[in-house]
Amino acid sequence: MNWGPCPADVASPTLQCASLEVPLDYQHPDGQKITVEISRLPSTDPAKRRGVLLFNPGGPGGPGLAFPSTWANSGAPASLLAEYDLIGFDPRGVDHSTPVSCDLRPDQLVLAPKYAHNREEVVQASATAKQIARQCADSASAPILPYITTANTARDMDQIRAALGEQKISYFGLSYGTYLGGVYASLFPDRTDRFVLDSVVGPSGVDATTARRFGQGMQDRFPDFAKWAAARNSSYGLGATPAEVTENFFKLADKLDQHPAGGIDGSLFRLGTHSLTYQTLLFPRLAQTWQALLNGQAVPAGLLRPAATNSEQSQRSTMISVLCGDNAWPRQISTYQRNVAHDRAKYPMLGGAAANVWPCAHWAKEPLEPPVQFSDQGPSNLLLVQNLRDPATPLSGALETRAAFGDRARMVTVDQGGHGVSLPYLNGCGFNAVADYLVHGTRPDTDKFCGSEANSGRKLTPQQQQAADKIMNRLRQY
Template sequence: MRKQLLVVLAAVALTTTAVPAYATPSKSSVTWGACPADVASPILQCASLEVPLDYRQPDGKKISIEISRLPSTDAAKRRGVLLFNPGGPGGLGLAFPLTWARLGVPSSVLAEYDLIGFDPRGVDHSSPVSCDLKPEQLSLAPKYAHDREEVVQASESAKQIAQQCAASASAPILPYITTANTARDMDQIRAALGEQKISYFGLSYGTYLGAVYASMFPDQTDRVVLDSVVGSTGVDVTTVRRFGEGMQDRFPDFAKWAAIRHSIYGLGATPAEVAATFSKLADRLDEQPAWGVDGSTFRLGTHSLTYQTLAFPVLAQAWQALLNNQAPPAGSMRLPVTGPEQSQRATMISVLCGDNAWPRSISTYQRNVAEDRAAYPMIGGATANVWPCAHWAAQPLEPPVQFSDQGPSNLLLVQNLRDPATPLSGALETREAFGDRARLVTVDQGGHGVGLPYLNSCGFGAVINYLVNGTRPDTDKYCGAEANATRSLTAQQQQAAGKVMDQLRRF
């Protein structure tokens, strides 16, 4: 049953017309300089802002938020700022404006906006937090549970992570690492930049953050694009269970792709045979893990490599190696551990547990696992299992923000029909919650992400047309399937696309 949520929204008249351009902001209080060494670029500028840790006590403890700017290429055409969040929770955002630009974004977008990135509170350069996780704990998704006892075992592992968070030096800060507070930080960024309004592009979890901002600060939104849409309850127990649904929606795309290339990879001559190979490998690795890959890691690693069709060759190579009792390509079945991984994971846990109250009863998860293992057998036994939030030390400090149809009509939602992480059901739920404030563009495509230049031109065109011209469809729109254009990527685009894929493979 959905929680009853608190919402405080200004009454704003509905409009379908474009927001008037405003080329000159009021005085900015930001002093731009060089970016940290790990994101340094001759054309990317960075700055630090102080914001309240607890917005209920604005004069209390402060934390630092690191922001970046890729300046407009044409001051005469500049409309304003376009703020980004690439997902997560806990995704690195400081370098994302440059990554997005290098993917092949039209020059008109780069002229219209200063592209603004930021590491959200708790992440890397923005007062980083930590739960002192061990390397084997960095993959937060629970193990695949085959029975009730394995749910109990997962609960013990989840409890250990929650206890480590509560005992960490960051423990006093973690309750304030929430979506609502990050949205408040975004408004502090807007004010510091001297802007009346901000445009926004959010991907994956970033869609929920953008929707929360549009609900809390409707008058401060200009053009809002939400790509690969999380449901209206945020990243809660319902949303993580949707990963199982998304995998069942998306896997047939890979099965068809692999069957066509059976002579190369030997995974099956038909989609049904490819699906049988998945089950064969998962069962084998359940009984006898190999090369550091057990059945659960195999299932979740396969899921993460279906996020982008670009990754299908790597996924096929990993399966082929495992079938032949060889080591899979490095990083294919398991995410590499990087420097800021601790802060990213601690932030993710804090947002998951601080935005919503999760079920505490193990029997609830045992029931969920049994249901999802039957409905979504590929990974449902993992994603419905016990997460650290079942043992989180503190209850959320405030109710989640409720979306509302009261406010400016300036949201564009774009969504693939077969998204492995944020399935269509969540987008439809969010679309309904916003009513006439939103338009939804659905794309006959698999994968996680629509607004990337190398994907569906109809879906990407809808994003660019709105950001540049302020034009949204009069009604919800459908984009048909197109031949994948990834083979025409330049070396720079391939590198940028790889960074986006790494960002999206969060669990």
């Protein structure tokens, strides 16, 4: 590898970058090539270096070049930084790798469907989704899009392993990154060392079932915010009891459905509230947003959703390609109408959006290969870590993945809400389980449960806070 400076938007004093050519189509490895951009944060003590630790921070479509530095700055122990070269990469289709574009307009960058209150609004969402799918099919990237899949990204990871001269890789994946890690562990089981999957997607990947689980996740997690806000009613005025806070959620959503304020309608309010429950650290931001909306004040830009970046076009286009290229989604609008009616009743906060029509219902191409199946055949070296009340990847999906891997995996379940376990300021028990495994190879003999911790919301150093903001903004993108 020819390491050199990283692009200006991801540069840090210790981060190095390089480009790697990989096949567009692994069925024809001598055909067209694309590039994957890689970053490296070298081991702080080469004498103690075990190997390489690859990262994927989620998505699909999440950029990963800067993540090694971000994760190191979040409070990773010195022993871990000595143990590995930390390796990040922009997956195929994203940012500094060969990028793709569906020529999305700014208003199309929020991919999650609108909340449907009735059958007709499902039809309207279908028309919106169909337009996005048509733009992808008509774009200059159209010939590449069918190959932007999780299986091919996992094959790219193996090309990275080979280029680094490693027999095996260790891996840390967040959110969608857990599915990518599971696919790699299924395609290349003998090339895996220590694998950590944090906030676990179900074994089918990001398909219609996973999308619908957003509704379940919101319903599981929201009581944590309602309790938090009720305890601070004197500061925010959102309700004196959790029940009053919950009632105000529905009142605000209904009000904004009828009279959007400052570009925020009921759907964006629901989605934004959901994304701001990803960490308890974000609760004050969510409470400030509600407070402004209740008082008829302008909501500061970026509170409900992170501000769009210049690279968001490729990230969103990659997300669509992976969602639609990994799995065949239902094509009949009546299927979505039934699902919306069911989930709107069962998960009223978000079910009417999560079960609605995504662009994959109108995708021009069928998947080029069947989804990779997880199995219990392979080395026992997977550690899954999962919050009980995860708003994005609920426990139900994690349990399915745990069952699919059988004795290959152990799972640490943490009694807390939020999306993400492996940060030192969230839950010491959960973080220590990850650190002990990555540094020492110590994995629980059986599945483990971590209780809640009173100091989970303790004050961070400025460096940790900056790293936390970057990670959380990345995770809460739709």
